[in-house]
Amino acid sequence: MRVLVTGGAGFIGSALVRHLVAGRGEEVCTVDKLTYAGNPANLASLEGRANHRFEALDICDAASMRTLVADFAPDALMHLAAESHVDRSIEGPADFVRTNIVGTCTLLEAVREFRASGGRECRFIHVSTDEVYGSLGAKGLFTEDSPYRPNSPYSASKAAADHLARAWCSTYGLPVTVTNCSNNYGPYQFPEKLIPVVILRALDGEPVPVYGDGLQVRDWLHVEDHVRGLAAVLDGGRAGRTYNIGGNCEKTNLDVVRTVLRAVASSRGESADSLLGLIEFVADRPGHDRRYALDATRIAGELGWKPRIGFESGIADTVEWYAANGDWCDASRRIYDGARLGLKEAAGS
Ligand code: NAD
Numbered sequence: 001m002r003v004l005v006t007g008g009a010g011f012i013g014s015a016l017v018r019h020l021v022a023g024r025g026e027e028v029c030t031v032d033k034l035t036y037a038g039n040p041a042n043l044a045s046l047e048g049r050a051n052h053r054f055e056a057l058d059i060c061d062a063a064s065m066r067t068l069v070a071d072f073a074p075d076a077l078m079h080l081a082a083e084s085h086v087d088r089s090i091e092g093p094a095d096f097v098r099t100n101i102v103g104t105c106t107l108l109e110a111v112r113e114f115r116a117s118g119g120r121e122c123r124f125i126h127v128s129t130d131e132v133y134g135s136l137g138a139k140g141l142f143t144e145d146s147p148y149r150p151n152s153p154y155s156a157s158k159a160a161a162d163h164l165a166r167a168w169c170s171t172y173g174l175p176v177t178v179t180n181c182s183n184n185y186g187p188y189q190f191p192e193k194l195i196p197v198v199i200l201r202a203l204d205g206e207p208v209p210v211y212g213d214g215l216q217v218r219d220w221l222h223v224e225d226h227v228r229g230l231a232a233v234l235d236g237g238r239a240g241r242t243y244n245i246g247g248n249c250e251k252t253n254l255d256v257v258r259t260v261l262r263a264v265a266s267s268r269g270e271s272a273d274s275l276l277g278l279i280e281f282v283a284d285r286p287g288h289d290r291r292y293a294l295d296a297t298r299i300a301g302e303l304g305w306k307p308r309i310g311f312e313s314g315i316a317d318t319v320e321w322y323a324a325n326g327d328w329c330d331a332s333r334r335i336y337d338g339a340r341l342g343l344k345e346a347a348g349s
Contacts, residue, residue: 001076002026002029002072002073002074002075002076003020003026003028003077004029004068004078005020005028005031005077005080006032006059006077006080006081007032007038007079007080007082008028008030008031008032008054008080009030009032009038009042009043009054010032010042010081011042011193011223012080012127012223012226012227013030013032013080014042014043014188015186015187015226016227017043017052018045019227019228019231021046021051021052022046022049024231026051028052028053029052029053029054029072029074030052031059031065031068032054032055032056032057033059033081034056035083036336036338037083037084039188039332039335040054055068058103059103059104060098060099060106062110065109065110066110066113066114068110069110069111069113070117070119073119074122075121075122076122076123076125076234077122077123077124078125078230078234079104079107079125079126080127081099082100082103083096083099083100084154085192086131086152086155088192089152089153089154090286093153093157096154097153100154100158100160101157101164104126105164107124108164108165108174112172112174115174121175123175123177124165124168124174124176124177125177125230125233125234125237126162126179127179127181128162128178128179128181129158130181130182130183130244130246130292130294131151131289132148132150132155132159133147133149133150133180133292134148134149134151134155134289135290135291135292136291138291141293142293142294142295143244143295143298144242148163151287151289162178162180169239169240175239175240176239177239177243178241178242179230179233179242179243179244179245180242181221181229181245181246181294182218182220182221182245182246182293183218183220183221183292184220184222185314185315185318186314186318186321187223187318187321187325188328190332190336191332191336194256194257195256195315195318198256198257198261199322202260202264202265202275203264206278207279208278208279208280209280209281209282210257210279210280211281211283212284212285213254213284214254214279215252216253216289216290216291217250217251217252217253217291217292218250218251218256218292219247219248219294220249220256221245222247222307222309225247225307225308225309228308230245232299232303232305233303236302243296243299244294244296244298245305246293246295247307248307249311250293257279258276259311259312259315260315260319261275261276261278261279263316263318263319264323266316267319267323
């Protein structure tokens with residue numbers, strides 16, 4: 001199979017590309033603009049492989065996307081490129097509108113034109129988030145039929161992109177499938193997201209910030225389980241269908257932080273007490289959703305997918321990975337500090 005993956009130098013995209021190229025031997029072309037979140041080192045293990053090529057391009061560049069799709073002639077385009085961090089979307093939403101909405105439209109159009117010019121049928125797998133559904137009360141789960149109620153500029157831009165993908169399927173007959181996944185964790189996650197922040201701060205003995213009361217609930221999934229879910233959708237997902245991909249693993253943020261701190265303590269043979277003392281409650285994020293939880297019975301029933309990696313063991317392995325990859329962490333933290341600085345300057349603070 002020939003698969004074009006956008007955002008393949010990021011956290012989830014690189015896990016997907018490694019799986020498709022090294023695990024399955026597919027022909028893959030990775031497209032990534034290499035923003036602060038994209039890191040070529042995430043794909044270093046694929047160097048020299050004849051079945052992988054990398055293109056440093058912006059998905060909003062219509063001419064480049066048109067040429068690339070016509071040239072590579074993919075069987076499937078798996079679209080993961082995005083601005084993905086909620087805090088950054090609150091400080092500067094314009095990049096989110098550009099990449100997540102305009103970029104998705106640009107790719108849909110490139111595939112539509114390829115098809116109209118007699119190119120092969122190219123499936124479009126649009127990778128999205130559970131955050132498009134908004135916030136849940138104490139009970140219930142989001143299904144694929146739940147209404148969209150996004151609350152942050154990030155989730156609103158992803159929701160808009162999901163609607164475009166759906167419309168290109170209904171209006172133009174493009175074989176589009178949408179996936180909505182819960183919170184991912186695992187190796188190579190950029191250190192602005194909760195779990196790597198906690199691991200790296202704990203390793204350095206620095207305070208660990210927790211928003212508000214820390215009782216916001218998220219559903220957690222190891223990135224390798226997500227990748228296997230995406231591969232199941234690539235193999236058997238139906239066009240015009242949405243699949244929720246969830247871990248059936250609800251945790252409060254405070255529970256997550258404590259689990260990570262205990263795993264760091266255990267990896268160093270220390271008692272957890274001193275690390276648990278690093279927790280520092282900070283002002284809550286505006287518009288912070290209280291609870292997300294997904295019903296993933298459709299993908300289990302139709303495609304036979306289920307998560308395999310338990311949360312405690314997945315976290316222990318993730319802690320080991322960050323502890324063993326100091327160079328990657330240092331380089332990412334330098335980029336992170338630079339990106340934070342740029343963001344503050346852009347916001348005039
Ligand atoms: P990430 O921020 O780690 O990676 C995003 C990648 O997209 C980066 O490599 C970046 O360089 C690239 N990119 C950004 N703008 C681009 C542009 N204009 N052109 C080309 N490339 C561009 O994000 P992630 O966590 O790996 O998320 C990947 C996808 O999965 C996103 O669409 C996100 O919305 C979705 N998702 C993420 C999670 C999660 O928990 N991380 C959960 C559900 C869904």
